[in-house]
Amino acid sequence: MILLVLAGYLLYLYADYDRIPDKIDLENRNNNQEQLPVHKNLKAMTFNIGYGAYTSDYTFFMDGGKSSRAKDKETVEENMSGIIKTTEKLSPQLAFFQEVDQDGDRSQHINEVKLLQDHFSKASSTFGENYHSSYLFYPFLEPIGKATSGLVTTSESDITETVRYSLPIETSFNKFFDLDRAFIVSRIPTDNDKELIAINVHLSAYSKDPTILEAQLSKLTAVMEAEYQKENYVLVAGDFNHDMLGNSPDIFEITEKRKGWDQPFPEEKLPQHFSHPKGKIAERKIPSARNLDSPYQPGKSYVTVLDGFLISDNISAKEVVVSDEQFKNSDHNPVLLTFQLN
Numbered sequence: 001m002i003l004l005v006l007a008g009y010l011l012y013l014y015a016d017y018d019r020i021p022d023k024i025d026l027e028n029r030n031n032n033q034e035q036l037p038v039h040k041n042l043k044a045m046t047f048n049i050g051y052g053a054y055t056s057d058y059t060f061f062m063d064g065g066k067s068s069r070a071k072d073k074e075t076v077e078e079n080m081s082g083i084i085k086t087t088e089k090l091s092p093q094l095a096f097f098q099e100v101d102q103d104g105d106r107s108q109h110i111n112e113v114k115l116l117q118d119h120f121s122k123a124s125s126t127f128g129e130n131y132h133s134s135y136l137f138y139p140f141l142e143p144i145g146k147a148t149s150g151l152v153t154t155s156e157s158d159i160t161e162t163v164r165y166s167l168p169i170e171t172s173f174n175k176f177f178d179l180d181r182a183f184i185v186s187r188i189p190t191d192n193d194k195e196l197i198a199i200n201v202h203l204s205a206y207s208k209d210p211t212i213l214e215a216q217l218s219k220l221t222a223v224m225e226a227e228y229q230k231e232n233y234v235l236v237a238g239d240f241n242h243d244m245l246g247n248s249p250d251i252f253e254i255t256e257k258r259k260g261w262d263q264p265f266p267e268e269k270l271p272q273h274f275s276h277p278k279g280k281i282a283e284r285k286i287p288s289a290r291n292l293d294s295p296y297q298p299g300k301s302y303v304t305v306l307d308g309f310l311i312s313d314n315i316s317a318k319e320v321v322v323s324d325e326q327f328k329n330s331d332h333n334p335v336l337l338t339f340q341l342n
Contacts, residue, residue: 019169020129020180022165022166023163023165025162026126026128026162026164028125028160028186029125030158031121031123031124031125032124032155034156034157035157035190036093036157036196038191038341038342039340040340040341041340042341043090043092043337043338044094044198044237044309044339045087045094045095045096045334046095046096046098046238046307046308046309046334046335046337047083047086047087047098047307047335048098048239048289048307048331049079049080049083049098049112049330049332050079050332051101051104051112051147052079052083052101052112052329053067053069053071053075053079053106053107054079054327054329055075055079055328055329058292059292060331061139063292063293065293067142068106068143069105069107069108069142069144069145070106070108075108076112077110078329079329080116082328082329083329084115084116084119086323086325086334090323092336093155093157094154094156094188094198094235095120095123095153095155096151096153096198096200097151097152097153098200098202098238099239100112100113100116100127100149101149102114102127102129102148102149103146104145104147104148105135105143105144105145105147106144113150120154122156123154123156124154124158125152125153125155125159126159126162126184126186127151127152128150128151128182129148129149129180130150130151130180130202131148131150131180131181132146132147133148133149134146151201151202151238152200153186155186155198157188157189158188159186159188160188162185162186162187163185164182165183165185167181167182167204167219168219169181169212181202181203182202183199183200183236183238185198185223186198186200194232194233195232195233196232196233196234196235197227197232197233197235198235199220199234199235199237200237200238201220201236201238202238202241203217203238203239203240203241204216205241205261213241217266217269221269221270221271221274224274224310224312225271225273225274228271228274228312232312233341234274234311234312234315235311236310236311237308237309238307239289239306240307241306242264242306243263243264243265243304243306244265244276244305244308245281245282245304245305246265247264248287248303248304248305251285252287252304254303254304270310274313275310275311276309276310277309277311277317278320279320281322284321286322286323286324286333287303287322287333288305288306288307288308288322289305289307289331289332289333290302290303290304290327306332307322307332307335309335309337311339314342315339315341316340317337317339318338318339318340319336319337319338320337320338321336322335322336323336
């Protein structure tokens with residue numbers, strides 16, 4: 001009987017699975033018709049909000065912890081309120097959010113996309129799905145369930161167009177756990193008749209095939225390079241699921257073995273004219289992400305920097321900092337870039 005149920009469930013997973021098509025136009029909420037100014041300091045923030053589930057004491061089953069869902073609806077509401085307050089405090093002109101649930105058992109069915117777009121209603125914004133998953137009946141005592149989740153970009157200037165690009169993923173059974181991946185490309189006009197190409201991305205974390213991550217980066221950089229050749233400004237923000245400093249274990253004095261999802265970011269594979277600004281993140285020693293095998297303990301938990309920016313050489317990075325929020329409302333801290341369009 002158990003084998004029959006298991007077989008039926010596997011059939012459901014495969015029958016219900018479908019990928020979102022590649023290169024689809026997204027709807028923008030254009031509430032601001034301004035153009036981005038050149039030669040003026042601007043701020044961009046990237047923030048993986050962990051679908052509003054993660055408090056500083058939360059542990060996650062795929063990292064060796066226990067939980068799969070937010071504790072309750074109130075926890076998600078409190079976390080989202082904290083995330084919004086942090087964003088207001090940092091006051092970026094451009095904000096890039098990852099792991100934003102539109103609906104999900106894990107996030108207590110709170111529409112986080114609507115919360116962000118409604119709160120920042122004076123900004124232009126767009127949402128692109130990473131995935132709409134089947135019901136995952138794991139862990140068995142507290143299944144993570146179904147979710148529709150993705151990326152939200154907000155801008156205090158006009159967004160004229162946004163396109164969603166699918167990223168390569170595994171085709172093995174592991175696709176049900178690492179789920180679908182994508183990046184969204186928004187066009188924002190500047191006051192010198194060019195465009196800022198604002199790319200929001202979340203690369204795979206749990207893929208067991210290193211060629212998948214290489215293929216994801218290759219597709220992303222191809223779009224970056226094509227837009228640069230059009231003489232546009234290109235800014236990529238997100239959770240790269242790589243060690244963006246390259247030597248985070250040394251910087252944060254981590255004694256345990258480096259995690260599989262925390263391999264050094266291959267900067268050597270960036271196209272010509274692109275760079276990854278690090279600022280003084282290493283000197284200030286503030287991490288952007290933590291492992292969820294145990295509650296957060298400063299100086300003891302496994303921490304790293306997975307989040308950041310890639311910029312074209314017609315953009316000047318003035319400062320890059322990780323905002324130390326002590327992982328109060330997410331398993332990530334936001335990263336803030338101050339920059340100028342040249």
